[in-house]
Amino acid sequence: MLSRTLAALLSAAALTAIDARAASDPPTEITVDAAASLSDHLLPIVPLLISLKVAFWATLAILPVGVALGLLLARRDFPGKSVVETVATLPLVLPPTAVGYLLLRLLASNGPLGERTLGIDLDLIFTWKGAALASALMALPLVARTARVAFEQVDPKLEAMGRTLGLGNVAVFTTITLPLARRGLTAAAILGYSRALGEFGATVIVAGNIPGRTQTLALAIFSDMQIGRDDEAMVLIAITVALSFAAVWTVEMLMRRRAVSR
């Protein structure tokens, strides 16, 4: 929870900085070379802040979906359940570029969610919001699966007990199921957040690799490596290792404490 609050604060700061920067930039056609030269002037903090912002919003967007899906899969049997399970797992095994490309086609101006079809521009292509959406989609399987396990570990007998005490479905969910699944759900959020932080393939296709706008840590490492800025790449890699370590370690601790308390 702390990391997310922190991320939100950092993101807000980054947003203002980047917007100011973007406004002063002349609107140019962006090529890989141009991007590389532009990134010359950027400190590692900029891709870091973009990454944190993208991952934060991706997590926020995917958490309700993943939790609802996890609950559905853990508690309900319905026709086609295995199909839903499989589709929800696909982003985990498909090449991220494939998912990104499908998303791009979906959002293209003549696609099903494009400007021409909907009548409004969702402003997702080549924006950080697009990066967040792509990361969210890629994080879905991890969030849904972890949430499912979290719900499966809640004894349905306790929920039934709550019903005999007069609690309706909503009250049972909010006062029994949710609190009992909270560690697992926190783990789901952190895993989703970490997955979104490291997303590359889908993001680069939907959002591009625009320094200062959509260039996340993962994309910046790629760009630095491409033009031989090895030292800068290593700095970025160190940052991602530290972030990922903290996230995975927190999840491990959450899981272990649950195992002990049972």
Added chain:
Amino acid sequence: MSGSIRIDIRVPLDRFTLDVVWESSERWMGIFGHSGAGKTTILEAVAGLRGDVTGRIEIGGRAWLDTARGVRLPPQLRGVGYLPQDLRLFPHRTVMGNLLAGGRRARRTASERLAPSRVLRMLELEQVRESAISELSGGEMRRVALGRALCSGPELMLLDEPLGGLDLPLRRRILPYLLQVQREFDIPTLCVSHDASEIRMLSGEVAVLDRGRLIARGRPEEVFTDPAVLPIAREDGFENILRGRVVERAEATATIELEPGLTVMVPGRALAQADEAVVGIRAEDLILAVDAPTGLSAQNMPGGSILEIREAAGGDPTPDRHEADERVLVVVALGRAPTRVVAAITRKALLRLDLKPGMPVHLIFKTHACRVLAAL
């Protein structure tokens, strides 16, 4: 709210179909049966936790289930206080948090009688009110589960083996709470158990469940001496349950007055002067004498008369059964109430003494044949 309960249900189970018809206006109802007889299924059906129940369940004049008319109230609209065998306490809440779990319904329905503070006091849980469930002892957990059911403002309490799996000292600690609940709250209660003594102590009316069917029902002392029930109850024998007030407390013994002029001496360590005591004596531990005995060490030899002689007729005549094993139950009336006490003797003894209903007899038993089940 009237205390009447009408059950007429069928539930398909693996090995048989549970088929139970029972109407009672008794406050405390007990169902006795072996494990696997379908006892818990009945409670779950009444609580609304099973979707495969058909028939009718009517509690206090309100239909909770009437499949013929499409009525199937969900559990949250039924109003039961369920004490399951595995307790199912909420591990993420404190003792008080558990007691308050059903508070919303309680505020709608119940009176001050069931205020959590009062339940907490009565079940002596005040010391642990803010404790986590994992910090409690087994006996405390059971009291919390009982308290949680009480605090939810139930119309009907459902107790599944409320003393099951507890050793005698722990039973002795929990039982008084149950009797206290019975006395103070007066909530209709359906209790199931495979322990005949437990059922007899807690119930005004009992039914016996065997492979999904009720094979007998009525007053406990009648039901448990019913020839049809004997083979089922035989396993743990018949235990007489006596209640009385402690009138004299010696070093290691106590004298209990069942009614004026009728006293019994029992082990006294768990009792204090003026306690109300519940004492169990196994039918096998009673000796019958037709003449007033003299020169015996046994402290108890009250006189009474034979009310009834019940033979386990039609029981399982296995070829290797010894004649001496053929038990006969003799029901003896003591005092004016009368207190009905059942003695188990062999057929040989019955024939030798030529016992007949109406004959005066003496019951002989040692102080230490009595076990103190509860003190209030």
